[in-house]
Amino acid sequence: MLLATSFTVMNIGAHVRGGGKLTPSLDAGVEIGATSIQIFTQSPRMWKPSLYEDKVLANFREAQAAHPTIKDTFCHATYLINLASPNKELYEKSILCLTTNLTVGRGMGAKGVVVHTGSHMGEGFEKALPQIAEAFMRALDGAGKSPKGVDDCPILIENTAGAGGTVGRSFDEIEAMINACGKDERLGLCIDTQHLWASGFDFSTLEGAKQLVKEVDSRIGMDRLKCFHLNDSKIELGGNKDRHANIDEGTIGSKGLAALMGHPKIRNIPMLLEVPGDGDGPRAVDVKKAEKTYAQGLAMYGVSAKPTSSKVKSVTKKAAPKKAAAVKKPATKKPAVKKAAVKKTTKKK
Ligand SMILES: [Zn+2]
């Protein structure tokens, strides 16, 4: 497996189904050829927390180690969270929910929990800033600790498309939030390409991509940028709406995404697809398209795409059935997970 890291290999991941036992998500990722995954650890549109026994979390970490083609796992926090809400009850509920999400992420050994900060509902960003900072700190300090020997799991603030009173619509706002938390190391950044485009940032040329890296580096620090959400856009640049499109089927296009993906400072950051696919999320064909776009991006910077190590390739290939989307559903519901996940991978090799 070491071979793979000696090449410039893009880490193309995807949002997949988590399921109550968590481990099926790894197989779901393998099935579509993803090399990272993102999951919800509880229903994203419900407050009801999913609490996992330590054993389930430990099983996940074991299963992750047994799936060497899946490098990183990210969690996406519940959509209902609003750390900027002027409603005290909603605010407290949001902190509790984020804390639970983070506890699970830490227990899983995830690389980060991506969160939408929320909306100030017209009250203004400046007014909401202190309560947002308090919320982040309370969640970071209040969540269960990472198990021994497991890297800490940061909260990753996601940029928004810029609609209404959403918070995190610019790097100015994200920088202000991190600063208000005393630049706590446990806060990071996730950039959604569709949201960035919709917020009016044109990164679709070599110059634009360079500008993006410059902005992030000077305001937030590239080391805080832990992942991208890789999506094309159904709406135009500056349209301020959150509408994901499949790669090369939107207004950014593969060439625009390639300029970003090929940038030397971005190449090795995990790219997580959240594209609609056929309506059921990212498919194997979407991962392939993203890989092609990456190769296109490298070429724009004068680098030729290197093959992945043959070992990794063969695992990915055999693991990806032709109708990945159709297999995805039952796979997440498969009851035999504990040791089966480990055995399965061995078989696939
Ligand atoms: Zn998101």
Ligand SMILES: [Zn+2]
């Ligand atoms: Zn979105």
